[in-house]
Amino acid sequence: MRLIRFRLNGDDVHTSCPSHWTLLELVRYQLKLTGTKQGCDKGDCGACTVLLNGKPVLSCLCLAANAADQEVTTIEGLRPAHLKAGGTGSDPIQEAFDACGALQCGFCQPGMMLSARALLNANPNPNREEIQEALSGNLCRCTGYTQIVQAVETAIANAAGTKAPVPAWQTDLDGEKN
Numbered sequence: 001m002r003l004i005r006f007r008l009n010g011d012d013v014h015t016s017c018p019s020h021w022t023l024l025e026l027v028r029y030q031l032k033l034t035g036t037k038q039g040c041d042k043g044d045c046g047a048c049t050v051l052l053n054g055k056p057v058l059s060c061l062c063l064a065a066n067a068a069d070q071e072v073t074t075i076e077g078l079r080p081a082h083l084k085a086g087g088t089g090s091d092p093i094q095e096a097f098d099a100c101g102a103l104q105c106g107f108c109q110p111g112m113m114l115s116a117r118a119l120l121n122a123n124p125n126p127n128r129e130e131i132q133e134a135l136s137g138n139l140c141r142c143t144g145y146t147q148i149v150q151a152v153e154t155a156i157a158n159a160a161g162t163k164a165p166v167p168a169w170q171t172d173l174d175g176e177k178n
Ligand code: FES
Pocket: 037, 038, 039, 040, 041, 042, 043, 044, 045, 046, 047, 048, 049, 058, 059, 060, 061
């Protein structure tokens, strides 16, 4: 067993786990933060993405010991951090994914949203290519990615006070009506 002290979603955590455990196993099975998904468990899908010191990492490939004395953010930490910063509701990325219907089964969403949050923290105004690049490690088997990219563009537009793209589901509905 290994003792680990780190910051998790803004709180100090002092815990222990087997030395060979990954960060994914620590947060999901020891600390019960099940928003972090165990997909491929070998670095392919991005479902296990968390932020380590603000940067996206694949927690299935990161030993829990590597989080010692570091700052980890899981999907459960986005809303509290947003509220603490004076915001209302959920993180604007979460709101935009909801508004754009950028999910189906939801399995990829925590990782997708954390990658998007890290992108916008580093660059509040990325272009579409930069969004696609930032999300390229997060696989989605359901949506086809259009709404996901639109959701990030919507969060950007909402923050800038500019016109948000019309969600794909809306244009589809309009198309059906026309
Ligand atoms: S579960 Fe980590 S990359 Fe798929």
